[in-house]
Amino acid sequence: MAAQLAPSLSDKLATLSDQPLVAVLTAIADASASIAHLLRENSQATEKTASTNAFGDQQLQIDVQADNIIMSALENTKQVAVASSEETPIEKTLSENGLYTVAFDPLDGSSIIGSNFAVGSIFGVWPGKHLIGVSGRDLSSSVAVVYGPQATMFVAASGFGNCVQHFTLLDNVWRHTKHIEHIHEGKLFAPANLRCAQDNLGYKQLIEYYMSNRYTLRYTGGMVPDVTQILVKGNGIFVSPVSVLAPAKLRLAYEALPMAHLIKSAGGRCSDGSSDLLDLSVQECEQRTAVCLGSTEEVLRFEKMCSTTNGQ
């Protein structure tokens, strides 16, 4: 059956009974399609702006534009009580009567977009009107969008069961392309925060283990393509440990929890080095964490060899 005839996202969402969640996921998909076009059409997308976000990162035009596109799409649903993002790291009230809270990274990969590498957007959807206090276990849905040679989207939602639905943007319609429910053992590895191998001996030994056992290095520096490749290939490990000299980079609410929920929904495992990442609860919007996502054996190997967690 030609890809064009494949079911669309709205066909798949029509199988969900939770209409407010369907409205939120539809808004996320529409906003992401707009961002995909913006990246292709807007030559200034990667230009730096004069402003920095609360994390001290210099904001690119596309960071701010993507944040605005998503915030207004979520607001228009009237189903989102609170939204929070890497560019707006506060609990921003959108609709008093909204039923959901959405945390997102509008454009992940601002350090590699200038090199025209694939980048992405990350979304976590929680029931309720608060981000502070929720854990990964409370997630109703998580979405990752890759802006690469093609625009692709990965969706895990409580109504879809234990799997991840994969879509490709074709003729401005998100078409269903894959149903992912297994992550097998394999030798693909993506080592983030590598500078921490200098003072984290466990990480140094883990990298040496991968090399001496002929693992395949596949790393871009963008969390979204580096993690979603594990879903597409059906195997692999993404690691981002921490150390005194190289503290955690990845944000718990905007990056780690939604990506962990996707990997777990597809049968994988997730950890912060000692415990299941999904058990972590958000204490503050800007909280960061060590991250390990992938196949079960590889996550257990990371925990055994590299168990330094947040705060060491």
Ligand SMILES: O=P(O)(O)OC[C@H]1O[C@](O)(COP(=O)(O)O)[C@@H](O)[C@@H]1O
């Ligand atoms: O350069 P490092 O230390 O390997 O870290 C790369 C990580 O930092 C990030 O670029 C942080 O994301 P932002 O681009 O949103 O700041 C992740 O996408 C990536 O996994």
